[in-house]
Amino acid sequence: MNTVDEHTEHGHHAHGAEEPHIPKDSYFIKVALWLALLTALETSTYWIHLGGFATPALLIMMTIKFFMIIMIFMHLKFDNKLFSLMFYIGLGLAIFVYCVALSTFQFFAS
Amino acid sequence: MFVKPSRRRRVAAAAALGLLLAGCAKNAPQDTFDPAGSNARSIDDLQRPVFYVAGVVGIIVFAVVGYAIWKFKDRGQDIPEQSHGNPKLEIALTILPAIILAAICVPTVSQVFSLDKKDNNCVINVTGQQWWWEYDYAKGSECGGVVIPESIVTSAELVIPANTDVLLRITSRDVIHSFWIPRLNGKRDAVPGRLHTLRLQADQPGLYTGQCTEFCGLSHARMRQAAIALNTADFQTWVTNQTEAYTAPEAGTAAAVGQSTFIAQCSRCHQVNGLQDGDGKPVLAEPDLYVLSGAAPNLTNLLTRTAFAGWTFDLLTDECRDTLWNAPPDEFGALYLKGVTAECFNEANLREWIRNAPAMKPMYTDPKNLGSTGGKTRGMPALGLTEAQIDEIIAYLLERK
Amino acid sequence: MALIASPTPTQSLGVFRRPVAATGWRSWVFTVDHKKIGIMYGVVAMFFFLVGGCEALLIRLQLAAPDNTVLSAGLYNEMFTMHATTMVFLFVMPMAAAFANYFLPLQVGARDVAFPRLNALSFWLFLFGGVFLNTSWFLGGAADGGWFMYSPNSSRLFSPSHGIDFWVLGLQIIGIASLVSSINLIVTVLNMRAPGMKLMNMPVFTWMVLVVQFLLLFALPVITVALFLLSFQRNFGAAFFDVDKGADPLLWQHLFWIFGHPEVYIIILPSFGIISEVLPTFARKPLFGYKFVVFSGAAIGFVGWGVWAHHMFASGLGPVSVAVFSVATMLIAIPTGVKICNWTLTLWGGKLWFSTAMMFAIGVIVLFTIGGLSGVTHAVAPADTQQTDTYHIVGHFHYVIVGGAVMGLFAGFYYWWPKVFGKLLNERLGKWNFWLMFFGVNLTFAPMHILGMQGQPRRMVVWPEKLTGEGFFNLQFWNQIATVGSFLIASGVFMFLVNVVVTAKKAEKAPLDPWDARTLEWMTASPPKEHNFDTIPTVHSLDEFFHRKYEEVDTDKGPRLVKVRSAEEVLAAEEAKADAHIHLPSPSYWPIVLAFGLPVIAYGVIYNLLLSVVGAAILLLGIFGWVLEPSVAEDSDYDPPTGESETKELSSVG
């Protein structure tokens, strides 16, 4: 059955869990500026050669951006932990199985 | 009708297990429980105890279930206590299998690595294709003391020296196949674009049958193979024979006519080493123009083999075949080296093959259906030869030994 | 966009009236009721079981004699490919979906699934996908690459007929169906439980189905990727499996088995759930070690992700990978062993009632153990290089699948039939059904273990006489036993069909609670009312229903568990406080319309992309109609509404 919109009438069980504290616009703009800065840094590696550091540095920046977006823009940080759990199971499994599969091709050896 | 289900179930379970333990055929040629070389034996030594452990665990489970069925059936007793379990027992029953499995793990892992060793002089290249195996003995490699003087290319039967470690380098020209001689070792897939290795060793001279075990399309079932182990002297003889110079049939014989028909009809796909055309130019096969996998069996010494076309059809008559298969190890080599003699020749098979190969072994050769391959066949087409031509070609092939 | 301006919410696209029929074929075709959808799933899956079974019988007939000619080589290859595909994707999975659809909401005390229209969509996608797949038989030949469809044998070059295209696209459609229903069911279980039903109060069947839905959710995208790569290769010339361009055929194997191994647990866990319901009921005591069973189910779900390469021990992975996967595979025997032990201990000390359902459940324990143990022998990688691709493997997986999963489903049929149809299946025929299947399975699949170890490879249209060995117990003997066995299974299945007909004809109604059952689905009428529960029950414990019937009573012999209320009384108590204004989701055209678009697109991909455009148009129409249709139509409420606030549209997705 459809359950979604009941919290206005039956707030006693829905409120709190359903309405997490969501920050103001200005906060998101700040986050976006950080993201933009990171992207600029990432892109700069195209011109500034970091040699062996490039790959780890890029991976770290990618990870930071990734989590900033899902935690803040997608509200995982503020929302019910169940959402995080569902998503992280998928993400974790994906990373695990594909890394193992690639390693059987000696992908990480080179 | 259904008086005692409990007893029935126990009988059934016991019967199922009994079948497993007692039901092996005698002398099944591909019996993995009958290893004939060190690699297969080490697998067998690992496998048997595992089967016993599995059997014992199974019997325990069935016994407990059977007892419970008998003991606790509804005899009008009270509703049992609604107990939810017994954590200590549960944990014990979790740890026990873990211990058993740990005990199995250790030898498993060590076997995996020891079977993978690759130190070897005797290297044979094995190539699978739809639907036969090609063996290529690299020039200069040393097998059981015998040096291969020049490259030998054969098919169907992999001839190896007995009591010697042989290393196969396995690949494929089209789809995935899998090389398997059960009594000598486990399987190894032949994957196009990849090179895999497999060790073979046979204790005694003899014939060990096998089968392609990765599904490879239409005639997967008819892609068989055999390993022939010979003692060193016999192996030397075999090598010498394989590398002998070509002798053309005497002019005027049927075989000589056969040779020219062969050049006209067969040589575009099949190589016969040393064969020359009327002008004395060597005749070189170009199977890549006609066959999708780009190869056809080398027929230089066809009649030294005992079966053809994916080792599916006998070149020997049934009696001769059985004699060879059952020959004791010390007589086997001599018998094998005789090749296909006149009295043992199974002419009907070869004749039918040359007449209409796809009728014997399903293959993709119908010109109407070769759109996706650009006209190349997968397998050998029917060539529409007359019976006389077939006679002559057979006469010619009979000398290929 | 003009379409959006539809005048009233009860009409779709402003043109069609919503379907409202409560009887006749319309009440089925447009239904969104999880019970009706469950039944339809079951009927269609049963049909495909017979199809797949007939294919199996043809295979067995062909193998009954050496160099036999019942089937040609090409037809044989199509036969085992389609047998496996049909059985796995069109029988076991949808049959599990049938049970899940019908009983999950009932077991958690809900009135329907979370997204009823999506539920209908899943069913129609499955049906159309299955039909689409099987039309290949009449359109130039079915797929012939084996069910794991290894590349490059599956590329156009080596399999020029359209069979594999049908297979790829058909599975893609069926995959969408399963993905959608997995999301639907997870949300249902997590969000729609009755008050008081904690996760650890959920029936084990619900738990196992939940684990299965997670496996589906995460495994299906992997095969989706593989199928996309293959269809892009076959239909649009991409290079993915083109070895000449440097492709590695092992990529397909990894993608397939990363999906394929979780898939085998997708196949077995629903049956584990079913027998975990049946055994306690007929042993009259709770499941032994409920928590262990639940956690081991979840553990199987997790560990199942780390073992896929045990299907590739001969593929040339290299010794390190092989060793790692070998050990990981053995690990999985531990949680499975936990289950076997707990079921056995559930029997222990019980008061066993050998109904047909119970016999099937005990049969599962025995037969699955055999199959599981042979699985452990494959996990020993060096041994597996001997066993792989032989009948030994075929023996293993038919024991776990037919002896485990299929027998478990039959246990479910006998157990829940009175709930679904209000009549008891005939127990006498049921016993015939059970014994024929039980002996049949052993006769068919036990010899395969021997055949394999004696060197008979799988997927071979013929086995030659010269390799049969000597003596009475030669390969020929075992092959013939297996063939005889397969016909025993078929006659067992036939008994079931007879039973269904006999039962349908008889007038006698089943009692409300024929088995003295334990879980919530029995706290409803048989068959359940459209809204399931008159009042949503409040749950206090595991086996809620049982505890409402039984109470500890002091007798002269000390405290005893005594039945203090009958099921009728429990139900009457619930009915007395029945809810008013129960709003059920209303029937809809759009699921079937939307689903119909996909096979049209798929035919288009094979024959003419123009057709795909038509299919896409149908799809879009379906989506638009869907989005703009309120999920509750006013005139189909169970109890007409009184106030505006309660009929308002609630969900735009469901």
Add this chain to the structure above:
Amino acid sequence: MADIAVHESVTSHDDHGPAAHGSITGISNNKLAMWLFLGSECLLFGGLISTYMLYRGRHGSGVGPAQLFDIPLTSVSSFVLLMSSLTMVLAVNAAKRKDDRNTNLWLAVTGLLGALFVGAQVYEFTAFYHEGVGFTTSLFSSSFFTLTGFHGVHVSIGVIMLLAMVAIISRNKVAGDKAEAVEMIGLYWHFVDVVWVVIFTLVYLIPA
């Protein structure tokens, strides 16, 4: 998963009205479904990315990633997509404030930025095609086009959803909770953006 159970006690037992259908966890069905879907999408894109990683160096003598990619262009379009995430978040916030005007505005801007990204991708694809790198050219090209193509299709679907949402809101025909509908599209949109964050780094920036 034990923490799911935490919210259960809040549902009172005597509550048998429609509220009893209310979710036991107190969270929305739709949002839970969306997150499950996104979890599942991780394995879809993971598979495509792995295929690309495996095959990125396999282009024979033909053109490979190093010669082909136009990093400045892709950087700009990545930036565009990233900023669309900001506008999306602003739309969601506006919707939560029940501010239809701003919701619509930001949704439209998001859609526009998305369309811009897709446009850049179409341009990129045609440019590659003119350099002789087609879908069927090599393993590298097949897996590159498949990966980025799948992503592009996801973005395009997102753009369509955004624009449809704008239309629906302006006609005031939202079925159900408007803010939630916008939030759902938002989740999808951010996910697509996050996937691009990964693709941009793994495919474009890290040297093959």
